[in-house]
Amino acid sequence: MSVDIANLVQNDGSLVSRRAFSDREVYELEQERVFGNAWLFLGHESEIPEPGDFISRYMGEQPILVTRDGDGKIHAFLNTCRHRGMMVCRVDRGNAAAFTCSYHAWTYKNNGDLIGVPLHKDAYYGELNTKAWGLIPVAQIGTYKGLLFGTFNPEAPALVDYLGNMAWYLDIVLDRRDGGTEVIAGIHKWEAPANWKFFADNQIGDLYHVPFSHGAAMKARGLTPDNRRNFIHDYEGSMRFESRPLDGFGVGGRYVGPAEPVEDTFPPAPDPVIQDYYRNVHAETVARLDSVRSRVVLSNGTVFPNFSILPNNFSIRIAHPRGPGKMEVWSWCLVDKAAPSDVKDAIRRAYIRSFGPSGLLEQDDGENWERSTQGAMMRGAIDYPFNYEMGMGHEFCHDDLPGVLGKAESEGNQRGFYRRWAAYLNGDGTHGYG
Ligand code: FES
Numbered sequence: 375m376s377v378d379i380a381n382l383v384q385n386d387g388s389l390v391s392r393r394a395f396s397d398r399e400v401y402e403l404e405q406e407r408v409f410g411n412a413w414l415f416l417g418h419e420s421e422i423p424e425p426g427d428f429i430s431r432y433m434g435e436q437p438i439l440v441t442r443d444g445d446g447k448i449h450a451f452l453n454t455c456r457h458r459g460m461m462v463c464r465v466d467r468g469n470a471a472a473f474t475c476s477y478h479a480w481t482y483k484n485n486g487d488l489i490g491v492p493l494h495k496d497a498y499y500g501e502l503n504t505k506a507w508g509l510i511p512v513a514q515i516g517t518y519k520g521l522l523f524g525t526f527n528p529e530a531p532a533l534v535d536y537l538g539n540m541a542w543y544l545d546i547v548l549d550r551r552d553g554g555t556e557v558i559a560g561i562h563k564w565e566a567p568a569n570w571k572f573f574a575d576n577q578i579g580d581l582y583h584v585p586f587s588h589g590a591a592m593k594a595r596g597l598t599p600d601n602r603r604n605f606i607h608d609y610e611g612s613m614r615f616e617s618r619p620l621d622g623f624g625v626g627g628r629y630v631g632p633a634e635p636v637e638d639t640f641p642p643a644p645d646p647v648i649q650d651y652y653r654n655v656h657a658e659t660v661a662r663l664d665s666v667r668s669r670v671v672l673s674n675g676t677v678f679p680n681f682s683i684l685p686n687n688f689s690i691r692i693a694h695p696r697g698p699g700k701m702e703v704w705s706w707c708l709v710d711k712a713a714p715s716d717v718k719d720a721i722r723r724a725y726i727r728s729f730g731p732s733g734l735l736e737q738d739d740g741e742n743w744e745r746s747t748q749g750a751m752m753r754g755a756i757d758y759p760f761n762y763e764m765g766m767g768h769e770f771c772h773d774d775l776p777g778v779l780g781k782a783e784s785e786g787n788q789r790g791f792y793r794r795w796a797a798y799l800n801g802d803g804t805h806g807y808g
Contacts, residue, residue, distance in 0.1 A: 377403050383796040387789030388766055389759040394792070395569040395750035400799075401698040408679050408798040409434030411527040413536050415681035415692050416440055416450060418706065419520050420556035426469040426484060432694050432702075433524055438512065439463045440522070443485040444471065448517070450524045451486055451509035462509065482509050519548040520555050521690075523681075539776040540623040540677055546667050547685045550659045553711040557690070559722050562705040562730045568743035569750065570680055570701040571795070573693035576739060577684065578624040578676035579787035582764065587742055591734040622794030624787030625675030625683075629775065632669070639671050641686045647720040651713060666774045676787075678794055683708075687728040687735070688721045699747050705730050762788050 377399050382391045393400055414433040417440060421429050428441040430453065437453035439462065453461050460477040472489060474481040481490030486509040491502060512524040516533030518541060523533055534541060548555055576583070585592070630638045640652040660668040672685040680693045691705040707725040709718045729736045749755065765784025772779055780786045 377799070379403075379796060379799045382799070383792045384759075385793075386766070387791075387793040388761070388763045390762060390792050391759050392750040392752075392756050394795075395571060395747060396698050396756075398698055401695070403799055404795070405434055405695065407801060408795060409436075409526075409695065411525065411530060411798060412679050413516070413523040413525045413530065413533055413677075414679075415677070415690075416515070416522045416524050418555070418557045418690070418708070419448070419517060419522055420711070421467070422448065424469065426471055427467075428463065428470060428484065429467045430463055430465065433512065433526065434695055436526075437461060438524065439473070439509070441484040441486075443483075447485070448515060448522065449484070449486055450512040450515045452512070454510070455480055456488065456507045456509070480507075486511060518544065521548070537677065538623065540625075540675075542667070542776050543625045543627075543670070543672060543675060544677075544683070546663060546670055546672055547683060547708070549662060551655060551662065551710045551712045552658070555708050556711040557706040557708055558718055559707050563702065564731045565696065565700060565702050566740055566744060567699055568701055568740070568747045569698055570693040570695045572743040572746050573701060573703065574676045574678075574680050574682065575788050575791060576743070577674045577682035577691075578791050579626045579674065579784075581626050581673070581782040582785075583742070587738045588735055591738060594734060621790035622678030623676065624790060625672050626782065626787075627670055627672040627674075629772075630669045630671060632665075639669055641671075641688070641724075643686075643688075643721070643724040645720050645724055647717055648724060651717040651720075655710070670775070676791070678791060679798075684729055687733075688725040689729050691729075699751065762792070 377397070382394050382400065383389070416431050416433070416438065417429055421427070422440065422442045425442055425444050425446055428439060431438040431440055431450075439451045439453040441449045441451070443449060453463055455462050455475040455477065457475065457478055457480050460475050462473045462475050462482055464476070470484060472481050472483050474490070479490070479492050480488060483489045488504045488507045491498065491504060494500060494502060494504075513526050513528040514530060515522065515524045517523070518533055518537060521544075530536065537544070636656060637649070637653070639656075640649055643649070656668075672683070674682065674684055674686075676682045680695070682691050682693075683689070684691070688707055688709065689705055690708050691703060694702040694704065696702050707722050709721050713721070726732055728734065762785040765780045765786055766789070768784070769778045769780045769786050778786065
């Protein structure tokens, strides 16, 4: 191996080599050590509500088949036949008791058991031990309030321990109402000529870019500096919440003080149906989340390595790696399960207008990430690292909020992300920093 890991990320995370975003060997190493060990997002439980439901997913570049068996138990398997490797499932989703490989027709039950082998008696003389040739399971799967994750590492810590303080912040999105959340209206999927880390790096807490990259979109939505309070954060009161002790997770958001109007805790969607809904369920939200979390407004966040949330825009999303210069983004619209159908429809429209392939804000970010990836590949610039020094040494703690905080204009979350990424490259894939 010729990757010089020590020179990819400065110890404090303040400098990151352009090779981290462009070098093929670095990419292959992160496939093995990051995506081979971290907990990776597979989907939302609401996508497979019934026995027999299944979905096709990826963990890194590996195709995965997620099933709910006849007893309601969820499984995840590498989507590859044990005979010659053919994908056993070639559609996005459906309901099936079994999967028959299209090459030679070995058939697997939805719990992974091999239950059918053509000519088992005549060609294999009944000697093939079918019990030993079931689908290959993902080492561990886990759920957190509807979110389904998997890891290839059998020694990885339990999902809830992996999430650490991040679970406290995720509850603000996932546990607002009785019944939790669901995803609606399918998945947006698109490819982009960009390294996947620019996606995670942006959504873990880059609030610095918002007024500049999204200035035109803000104007188009009628958001001026005077009335943008809930769209671009009030810089005096805004904070970034970093989810330590597990570096590599983080959120961006704002802690709305008790003296401020409750409307400031609602998503900034300019739709009265959505605003009325949040007003109507506010008392229930306060009762479920407590008076602190019900006043934390999250705009963005990332669970290491590549799962992100955009609560203000009702999106959960993932950036699948597809090479050092390419990613495939999948995006879902997340709603409270108990919300009325007209509210869900209004949220779906707001989601489509902001992020996703047709969203005004996604267009801005997509170009940033594409051109940044090109910059990371420039031969003449390759030895000039990227700068992540913003806010360094100015982090602070808050009595009400877990983790380490910084002002909106800080790159502490990104420094943590790259420290954790480097730790995984070094083979320390089971825990973060204390
Ligand atoms: Fe699947 Fe042969 S490759 S049955």
